[in-house]
Amino acid sequence: MFLRLLSDVRWRTVSPKWRSTSSSRHMTTSATEPPPISLPAQAQVVICGGGIVGTSVAYHLSKLGWKDIVLLEQGRLAAGSTRFCAGIVSTVRHLSIELKMADYSNKLYQQLEQETGIKTGYVKTGSISLAQTQDRLISLKRIASRLSVMGIPCEIMAPKQVAQLHPLINIHDLVGAMYVPEDAVVSSVDVSLALANAASRNGVQIHERTSISHVMVQKGCVTGVETDRGQIECQYFVNCAGQWAYELGLSNEEPVSIPLHGCEHFYLLTRPLKKPLESNTPTIVDPDGRIYIRSWQGGILSGGFEKNPKPIFTEGRNQLEIQNLHEDWDHFEPLLSSLLRRMPGLEALEIMQLVNCPESFTPDMRCIMGESPTVQGYFVLAGMNSAGTSFGGGAGRYLAEWMVNGCPSENVWPLDLKRFGALQSSRTFLRHRVMEVMPLIYDLKVPRWDFQTGRQLRTSPLYDRLDAQGARWMEKHGFERPKYFVPPGKDLLALDQSKTFYKPDWFDIVGSEVKCCKEAVCVIDMSSFTKFEISSTGDQALEVLQYLFSNDLDVPVGHIVHTGMLNEEGGYENDCSIARLNKRSFFMISPTDQQVHCWAWLKKHMPNDSNLLLEDVTWKYTALNLIGPRAVDVLSELSYVPMTPEHFPSLFCKEMSVGYANGIRVMSMTHTGEPGFMLYIPIEYALHVYNELMSVGQKYGIRNAGYYALRSLRIEKFFAFWGQDLDTFTTPLECGREFRVKLDKGTDFIGRDALMQQKQDGVCKRFTMFILEDHDTDLDLWPWWGEPIYRNGHYVGKTTSSAYSYTLERHVCLGFVQNFDEETREALVVTPDFINRGEYEIDIAGQRFQAKAKLYPFSSLFTQRRRKDEMELSGYHGK
């Protein structure tokens, strides 16, 4: 209740100018006040939600020059999660886009008071993240090395130094800590009011006590909103409804799936200490104890993310509920114990309140941003995973840029709504998943971590067979994919114990799978890949594809083309392989998580032509990757067709029979650079073909392999993957794929101009392969991704993926190298010479390892050796 009063008091003192006509009425009859101004009949943008996110979007849109904006709030401004927010602004984030958003928010809030004249409660307290274990310290060091290259000061310190920074803290069980002096606390309510104030000064209309029943959609475009106070026609709609975003999204005739779910979140408020705590006392985050502690009005505010969260509102509830959530002390007990262990001196401190403030969480702990794939003009920004204050400013800015410019100024793919599909919007799935996500906020984030809940949703027909053979699974876009196969009789560590930053326990298992791929033949089930078919009655399909893709698709039937789907800037929206099935139809293979994004992109750019057909055939085919030098033998034995390169050249696609099954699409590519074939098998034949491959392959030493082996193979071959290495800000020229761009193919294509320009100007970043030189695989920390790259001691970029190469017996990291001007920090052109002439180091959690940079893979070395082996083997088998 106290906070409610607090916000009310503030509310009145602020006396916002934008409501000056009604402010006096508001003061006297705040409870029954009728809505002051009638709604406009139309607007360019309607924003739903007056929390910190909604107001931030309004603020940034108006800053970017859009004025015709209406913000609707069902209750009062900043009355939802924002009101209860703990108000910590921290840049301690694992994801670089999140880090950037938090950094921007921090800077925004800092100057907001000056800009608007409204007190925001901003205090630069700094934050200290504690490590109770060595692993936690590694995790902090990894963040520290990223923060420092961003120019955000931070310091890894010993426990003793922590004690000097904070008067109450017990340091006996600590191994270290990270201090980020720029982190701050704010009153999130006031920040949100200040943003609203500034926005309204820029012309944004704000209406409280107006709830939206649904968004009106015509022909896949937003046309307006229906509220309890009438309709507003609009071109854009922004769903910033927080907890209610999911329900609101479903309320449309054309539902928009916004997968998020609420969990109760508790924090404790105390009365002031005898010697009141300074307001600039650093915020403590003790992830091992699962709590955060900040100073609050001379006392403390402490909450946490417990192991056993309580999901709420699964059935969808109205707003009233949020006011009436009860304190649950029994539930808070572990966090309270943890707090008293951290600050034993607080025992005598008097409790003021236990606040129950529900927060919304998303299936992957990253917020949801962007335009709906199904409804044009429908934007979303929600699901802040209890970091609304930290992200609100930055996220609002990126979304505003997205709306105004058509794309944000940073790569926000990790946050894009289109990374999810309808398959993540089951209430049961969300309820179960958020119960895993919320504790994860303070769990140790180690490489190759998989969610345990909401699994086995999409599986290949071979799932049971592979599982019985020891497959261990990972999940991508709901699809189960084998990581590796544990041989019979071998046991791996339990899930919890297997968490490590060092060499993992599956090292040898994957090693033997890689070896088998190199020397014999392996089968990898890759059914999760997104598969589309585009066909037309005439040449429409070819025409549209020529326009959408940078490579020349007018190839003879049966050829496969690797090509990027670029945006206007020449950046990769998607990277795919397209097979020309016949004159008029194409088969397109893209990464698993492209299912929604690529579909939306194609739909958006395809002409509305009933003779042009786009079909998602992902579910129709089981994909087996037959990889290795003996794949040829297995397949020719099963099909009685010679499969040698003379008969079946590389990047070729043919429908043929395998075993008894006919109509199998066989493609001579493996996504790794190794020889072999992809088999696209209609699902009813999957088991048959698999069984045949395995039995015939036996004499060639066939075995199952998983994605870890694939990953190791493709990285040592310097193959970039979209979503990991490539993003919407990377052009083909920057990753050495000029040969896949046909600037002079005779037709224009999206991004052509940008690429022409870039070709002329030169590239400012260059995809580079690094081989770690002095890295001990057994003893040193393993690289993951996001490690800073140093050239001659200067920061030049970050890695995007890494893997151990069993062939090179070294770690290989892939990443982008930039050339920053030492004074202006401006990005200069990066030439091959610049790359080749540097001494490189990769920073893994603060420790730098020497690396050798390469712009081209070692392909020749491998092929030579392989040819020699092949000759020997074939000679042997020939007899």
Next chain:
Amino acid sequence: MLESGCCSSFSALSLVTSLPCFPWAAPAALWMLAASCCDRRMCVCPGPRRIAIPVRSSRLPLFSDAMPAPTQLFPLIRNCEIGRIYNTVCYCHHKHLCCLSPHLAHNHLRCAPQKKLATLCPKENFNQFIHARSYVSTPQRFYLTPPQVNSILKANEYSFKVPEFDGKNVSSILGFDSNQLPANAPIEDRRSAATCLQTRGMLLGVFDGHAGCACAQAVSERLFYYIAVSLLPHETLLEIENAVESGRALLPILQWHKHPNDYFSKEASKLYFNSLRTYWQELIDLNTGETTDVKEALINAFKRLDNDISLEAQVGDPNSFLNYLVLRVAFSGATACVAHVDGVDLHIANTGDSRAMLGVQEEDGSWSAVTLSYDHNAQNESEIERVKLEHPKSEEKSVVKQDRLLGLLMPFRAFGDVKFKWSIELQKRVIESGPDQLNDNEYTKFIPPNYHTPPYLTAEPEVIHHKLRPQDKFLVLATDGLWETMHRQDVVRIVGEYLTGVHHQQPIAVGGYKVTLGQMHGLLTERRARISSVFEDQNAATHLIRHAVGNNEFGTVDHERLSKMLSLPEELARMYRDDITIIVVQFNSHIVGACQNEEF
């Protein structure tokens, strides 16, 4: 008697102290025995055996001889196996394996039944499990893990939720939890629960058998039919009789709520049905035209069933299996405590020393126990009085001796036990004409001393009627195995706290009070400790058994103690505890309140 009792007592003592098999059992045994001197109803008998049986060749010393044998035997067997597998290992290695093998055997046994326990019929395997355990009693400490403890405790648990409105009637019962924990092998307790389909109400009962489980089994199968028939109006009886006569489908009388382990004997069903039919035919002939009084119906049913058991044994059956069965039923005995719940009317019919306890929640939230049955044993003055009055003055001293009926039987009322009901002539005649197995049985042949004016024993129940009130939250029916170990007040408190704890644990709110973090922390830690034992069980009866068996002197469950008690080999278990069978019936206070208002 006294001699043999002492003998077995001694042998038990010597067994546990002399054998290294049960290092943990030794102190426990001494403690138990010490307690038994002051606590137990009799000093002469080592365990709370219901009937002191004259033992000619003491079983226990035999057993103590037999005990180490398997432990020695096992390594040999294992050796052979290992030898077969590792036939290449050198001798010295072999020897080494020899020494290891007991542990291997141990592990092997510990794992194997565990798996079966979960997947196959639990009862059968439970016995195997106990069996297995008696072999694994190697000198190393043996503890059950909490999951093992749970799987033993939960093997027989059963829960039934009554739909609040089944389409015809509202039920004042929310549901019931039941469970049993064997000490005898096989268990001699039985339980039953059924809904009356032709009349209103529900029947629940616990049956404690002695001298075998045959009688308890028969009573658990048959008694509710007798009660239901007694309660049926004339027209329904006619209808049923006509249906049987013309071979039409019968109206179902009872809907049983059974655990898979609660079996019915298929072989005897025809025999039982015929007896039951005779009973309702007589009821039809007797048609009094009056509405059936529940109390009377219960008494009639009890007496009639006991009579039928006795008659069936006298008449015999041409089928030799059935003939032996009816004799075993008649010569063994069983007590019965049955509850009939219909709206606010609760009738308890009790025969013997099981007990019905009502859990009442006072206005302040505390729990108090209201006993709804009288024990029929030597602790009940009026029972002693009754028994003495039924026999000539000359027998006054002999009829109740050492707190037992005729110095032998602990309960003063029971089903079966024809040894205490039939004349000596009848007993001899039946035994002589009976099958050989019966003749060989020492117990059946043995005629109680001072047996002058039979019958000494009756199955007639005492019926108590109670009108349920909203504060009456639950009823506990349990055999004496529970009441021996726990005070009724504790029973009611534990169940009460369990039921409220599970369903609506009172939340803490700070409100306007001054509470420090430290105080709150202390309070929460305490609450947590209290709750943790509750959350392990989904069944109130299981929870109660956990406390009954595992409670330490502070009244909290001690895992170590629980583990010891449950890992007792079957031969010893009976000395430390009796079979425990519990049914906890939960009432629906809203319905009870509503019914009450209607009636007044």
